[in-house]
Amino acid sequence: MCKRNKIVLLICVSWFLSSGIYGDEATENTSTDNDLTEYVLPQITVIGDTSMGSLERDVIEAQELKFKVFNNLNSTRDFDIECRWRELQNSRIKKWVCEVGYLREARYDAIRDWIEKGIPIPSDGALLVQYADKGRALNREMNALATQYPEMALAIVNAHELEELYKEEVVKRYKDSIFVGDPPKSNLRLNKIDIWEAAFQDHKKGLMSDEAWARWDRMYRKIFKLPSYQNMWTSVNHKKYSGEFVAYVNTIVAGK
Known part of the structure; x- marks a missing residue:
């Protein structure tokens, strides 16, 4: 993180x-x-x-x-x-x-x-x-x-x-x-999306194991099935996050 x-x-x-x-x-x-x-x-x-x-x-x-x-x-x-x-x-x-x-x-x-x-x-x-x-x-x-x-x-x-x-x-x-x-x-x-991106970047840099990242990915795929979390994502300023992270979250919100 x-x-x-x-x-x-x-x-x-x-x-x-x-x-x-x-x-x-x-x-x-x-x-x-x-x-x-x-x-x-x-x-x-x-x-x-x-x-x-x-x-x-x-x-x-x-x-x-x-x-x-x-x-x-x-x-x-x-x-x-x-x-x-x-x-x-x-x-x-x-x-x-x-x-x-x-x-x-x-x-x-x-x-x-x-x-x-x-x-x-x-x-x-x-x-x-x-x-x-x-x-x-x-x-x-x-x-x-x-x-x-x-x-x-x-x-x-x-x-x-x-x-x-x-x-x-x-x-x-x-x-x-x-x-x-x-x-x-x-x-x-604190912000749930901020700590998620921190984990995303740590995994990308090799600072987090694949096993640990799999837990983060699994948890957030579960919670972003909820409309309230999808609405939260659409309401935040995406420019504060990296392009790769935004694309990753968008695929989850889209149900892919």
Whole structure:
């Protein structure tokens, strides 16, 4: 994948490591292709007065799918991520928390040391700093998987699109609230076609194996059977893409 897209994916992965995400058990290792097709494929739009609750549920589903795909593809249970609702301390308010395996184990060890030896339990922030090397290794692995497996890249992009849409809706609906503030000056937007062309160019340059490219080709041939994706392709500026890539996509849209 091109350098820009690698940076984009790294930013997405880095977000959950800096947002209070700690470890839990893995989901079982099963194929994710059907799950991805069912959820990632529809184009994301807000029609009329879509409730924030509904949009929040879409974000949560997208995050769950992203981490499920990653759990199925990664190399170690230490990197497995699971999300759940958790009550805040001394409160009945629940917060959506996504947890990664190695930090959960570290927290359990710290609790055991406190019980047996009286050693104070480090804060979540201190654990993040202590295990920063593992966090960086997780980032590298997710980005490597995203360049090889389109389901990983699409799940990351889909979750990012929904997260950005949710933030935009919050600002738009509650712009006068002191708790929301002004919208960000710029947003890094991911694009499903951009990452597809990056994979196309990597394969052309010999940076991606034929086996990996076959997965990308198969996935996109599947999703471009949907009218919403065909409409998306006809609405974008084709001049931003290489002529070879445009010709390749046009044959798929034409059903060849």
